[in-house]
Amino acid sequence: MKILIQLRTPTEMASYEGCALALTLATFEHEVQLYLDASVFGLLMQPKSRLHGMMQSLDLYDMPPAWLPDDVFSGWITGMLPSELAAQLTLVPEVIDSQKFDQVLTF
Secondary structure (H helix, E strand, O other): OEEEEEEOOOOHHHHHHHHHHHHHHHHOOOEEEEEEOHHHHHHHOOOOOHHHHHHOOHHHHOOOOEEEOOOOOOOOHHHHOOHHHHOOEEEOOOOOOHHHOOEEEEO
C-alpha cells in the first residue's frame, strides 16, 4: 500500500504520532512518503525533539527523504541542519498526485 503522511500540526505530539505511524507502516513493507509542512519545521530544527531524531532514521526503514515545501526547503537548509538530517529531506514535487497514493493521512 502507498501512503502519504502529511505532518501539518505544529505540536510535538502530533508530529511524533504521524512519524511513528509512518515508521511502523514502513516496517510492514508499506511504501510511505512523509510530507513536512512549514509549521512543523520549527520542531525539526530542535535537536532534542522526537521528530528531529526520528527523521534521521528514515534510511533504516527504507523510506525516501521527506518532502518539504518550497518556502522551507532552500539552499540554506544544508547549513542549518546536521548533514545526516539534511540528507533525509528533499523538495516536494511541484504537483502532488494524490491518485498515486492509496491513503493520504494528515496529522
